[in-house]
Amino acid sequence: MISVQHLSKKYSGDIVLEIPNLEIPKGQRFGLVGNNGAGKTTFFNLALDLIEASTGTVFINDIDVQKSESWKPFTAAFIDESYLIGYLTVEEYYYFLGNLRGQTKAQIDEWVEPFKPFFNDEILNQKKYLRDFSKGNQKKAGIIGALIGQPDLVFLDEPFANLDPTTQIRLKNLIKDEAEKHGTTFSISSHDLTHVTEVCSRIVLLEKGGVLKDIETTPSTLKELESYFSN
Amino acid sequence: MGFLALFFLAVFLFVGGGLFFVLRKIFPQQDPISLINKFLVYYYGVDLLIRYFFQTLPVTDVKVLLIQPIFKKTIIRGVSLRSIVSVFNFVPLIVLFPFCVVFSLEGGNPLSVWLWLFAVLCTSGINHFTTFLVNKSRGFAMILVFVLGVGISLEKVFNIELLYFFGQGFEAIYQNPTWALAPFSLFVFSWKMTERFLQKELYLDKGLEIKKERIIGSQLDFFDRWGIIGLFIKNDIRLIIRNVRARQVVLMASVFLFYGLIFFTQEIYLNQPVMMVFAGLFITGGFMLTYGQYVPAWDSEYYSLLMCQNLSYKKYLNSKLYLMMFSVLLSLLFSLPYLYFGTKVMLVILAGAVFNFGLGTFITLFSGAFNSSPIKLNIKAKAFENTQNFNFTQLLFTLPKLVLPLFVFYLPYRFMGLNAGLFGLVFSGFLGVALKNQLLNTIEKIYKQKKHETLSSFKKT
Numbered sequence: 186m187i188s189v190q191h192l193s194k195k196y197s198g199d200i201v202l203e204i205p206n207l208e209i210p211k212g213q214r215f216g217l218v219g220n221n222g223a224g225k226t227t228f229f230n231l232a233l234d235l236i237e238a239s240t241g242t243v244f245i246n247d248i249d250v251q252k253s254e255s256w257k258p259f260t261a262a263f264i265d266e267s268y269l270i271g272y273l274t275v276e277e278y279y280y281f282l283g284n285l286r287g288q289t290k291a292q293i294d295e296w297v298e299p300f301k302p303f304f305n306d307e308i309l310n311q312k313k314y315l316r317d318f319s320k321g322n323q324k325k326a327g328i329i330g331a332l333i334g335q336p337d338l339v340f341l342d343e344p345f346a347n348l349d350p351t352t353q354i355r356l357k358n359l360i361k362d363e364a365e366k367h368g369t370t371f372s373i374s375s376h377d378l379t380h381v382t383e384v385c386s387r388i389v390l391l392e393k394g395g396v397l398k399d400i401e402t403t404p405s406t407l408k409e410l411e412s413y414f415s416n
Numbered sequence: 417m418g419f420l421a422l423f424f425l426a427v428f429l430f431v432g433g434g435l436f437f438v439l440r441k442i443f444p445q446q447d448p449i450s451l452i453n454k455f456l457v458y459y460y461g462v463d464l465l466i467r468y469f470f471q472t473l474p475v476t477d478v479k480v481l482l483i484q485p486i487f488k489k490t491i492i493r494g495v496s497l498r499s500i501v502s503v504f505n506f507v508p509l510i511v512l513f514p515f516c517v518v519f520s521l522e523g524g525n526p527l528s529v530w531l532w533l534f535a536v537l538c539t540s541g542i543n544h545f546t547t548f549l550v551n552k553s554r555g556f557a558m559i560l561v562f563v564l565g566v567g568i569s570l571e572k573v574f575n576i577e578l579l580y581f582f583g584q585g586f587e588a589i590y591q592n593p594t595w596a597l598a599p600f601s602l603f604v605f606s607w608k609m610t611e612r613f614l615q616k617e618l619y620l621d622k623g624l625e626i627k628k629e630r631i632i633g634s635q636l637d638f639f640d641r642w643g644i645i646g647l648f649i650k651n652d653i654r655l656i657i658r659n660v661r662a663r664q665v666v667l668m669a670s671v672f673l674f675y676g677l678i679f680f681t682q683e684i685y686l687n688q689p690v691m692m693v694f695a696g697l698f699i700t701g702g703f704m705l706t707y708g709q710y711v712p713a714w715d716s717e718y719y720s721l722l723m724c725q726n727l728s729y730k731k732y733l734n735s736k737l738y739l740m741m742f743s744v745l746l747s748l749l750f751s752l753p754y755l756y757f758g759t760k761v762m763l764v765i766l767a768g769a770v771f772n773f774g775l776g777t778f779i780t781l782f783s784g785a786f787n788s789s790p791i792k793l794n795i796k797a798k799a800f801e802n803t804q805n806f807n808f809t810q811l812l813f814t815l816p817k818l819v820l821p822l823f824v825f826y827l828p829y830r831f832m833g834l835n836a837g838l839f840g841l842v843f844s845g846f847l848g849v850a851l852k853n854q855l856l857n858t859i860e861k862i863y864k865q866k867k868h869e870t871l872s873s874f875k876k877t
Contacts, residue, residue: 233720237868257727262724264720267718267719271717271718277634285644285725312631314629317629
């Protein structure tokens with residue numbers, strides 16, 4: 186799904202990310218961990234062609250993201266609140282994204298139905314603008330927004346932060362379900378080691394812009410990560 | 417910004433110092449302050465209007481102080497005192513201070529002159545706190561509307577010349593400085609009212625609460641028939657009606673509609689076609705010039721979302737283009753009352769509209785690609801904020817928007833008369849429409865080239 190070759194990003198000489206080679210196969214739940222400044226968000230921004238790579242290329246389904254835009258129809262992301270349109274209601278926001286991805290209103294209304302338990306009655310029919318939602322509810326709305334139109338590849342930056350415990354658990358199940366049912370590839374960054382090891386089948390640990398560890402998740406992964414972060 | 421401020425300071429000081437000599441030269445018989453008094457009422461009227469749109473009070477910074485060991489009274493005093501330090505209150509001071517210095521040296525009675533200045537400044541202060549109360553509380557807004565209503569009806573219906581009396585009031589203060597106590601006590605009163613109002617509002621769930629807004633503009637399905645372009649237009653309409661900053665700009669744009677009144681009411685301008693064309697361009701181009709110049713910055717808050725969606729840049733730009741074209745048509749409709757000034761005036765407006773519609777819109781869209789200052793949608797612009805966004809490229813781009821049409825008009829006009837000039841405008845407008853696809857493709861290419869640059873500058877706040 187994603188193929189990274191000789192990728193690096195420098196800001197005035199300082200390397201913030203350098204990944205010589207990384208392959209993420211289709212349907213993988215790929216987790217990125219690392220302290221602040223390790224390069225997680227930079228990696229997402231490069232993959233989404235929101236910043237220019239200093240060297241190297243990111244391919245999504247063999248499409249060079251910098252040269253063509255044909256990866257966009259099957260790729261979605263929720264990175265931060267700038268991925269919401271603050272002056273819209275959640276419904277209007279979903280219709281907007283849905284229309285861009287070729288869906289009709291009715292299709293979206295029907296599609297959103299199974300996510301109602303996840304919303305916990307706090308998202309739909311609220312009669313308020315997205316900018317007036319709490320951080321947690323903004324996140325809920327944004328994550329589901331990224332799933333509209335059944336994209337093959339979804340980027341989520343810190344999806345567990347600000348969510349209440351119930352929603353965190355529901356989100357884990359939701360990601361696993363989507364990946365299983367539709368073969369969706371997830372690329373998730375998180376500071377929450379417990380959640381990320383539970384939900385992701387593979388974890389990459391970034392440190393100062395480089396890949397330090399690349400591990401298949403096993404029952405001992407959490408311990409391994411915890412011991413790294415305690416030092 | 418610093419340079420600009422210094423520049424204006426110098427200009428105002430110069431104007432203020434020179435004011436005395438200019439007035440004495442032109443009206444040697446009359447007292448300069450009496451002359452100013454006649455004009456003051458209009459100044460305060462405009463002042464109040466501008467303040468209403470631009471004046472903000474820094475209340476949100478207060479939250480952090482609430483839990484510090486400071487008396488609430490002190491916090492409120494701090495807020496209200498700090499608010500006084502504002503451009504609007506300084507302009508009269510900077511202009512009139514040098515004037516008063518000069519006047520007292522040149523034979524004015526110092527006591528009268530300085531107490532008069534004091535009264536003028538107090539009145540500015542009254543405007544200052546009135547605006548604040550009106551902006552924050554519906555009750556005070558109603559009171560102001562009521563007072564204005566009574567004033568206007570007294571003036572118009574009962575022929576009581578309030579505007580004249582206002583000037584006479586300042587005249588009285590000038591003659592007998594004791595009267596300065598009147599504006600001073602009103603000033604103190606408005607200040608106290610503001611502080612009392614703030615005192616009650618200083619809770620997280622009152623004045624400091626983020627207001628929950630009513631949803632407006634949810635029924636816009638009409639636009640669905642235009643597919644993706646309609647989708648963006650729908651979004652833009654919501655952007656305009658739901659965000660403070662956008663509403664502010666659009667309100668300013670509607671003021672442009674009245675621009676013609678300055679020109680067309682005066683005999684001299686009616687014989688100067690270039691000035692008429694100039695005014696005509698503004699009448700129908702208000703929205704295009706004010707709102708349009710911040711495309712795509714209006715979408716800056718969520719530009720990265722747009723950039724990773726499956727959207728065609730061309731359709732996005734096209735929707736902005738249609739929005740501006742529509743605004744030109746709408747302004748043209750609203751400008752029909754100008755027929756009162758004759759068909760010639762209306763023809764000039766119409767020709768300007770065709771130019772704005774066909775070419776002005778493209779130029780605006782093109783220049784937008786070079787404007788990369790982000791906009792905070794739901795926050796009022798501060799006065800002079802637009803000068804912070806000011807950059808040289810933007811200045812360059814106002815040239816084609818205003819000078820090009822004048823040029824297109826003037827050349828044929830000079831050699832073949834008015835109709836030829838107007839034809840020049842209409843022709844270039846049609847040319848733009850005919851070349852729509854080519855122009856849009858070129859603009860799209862530039863937007864694409866600048867994508868990363870724009871993204872990164874929109875991230876900066």
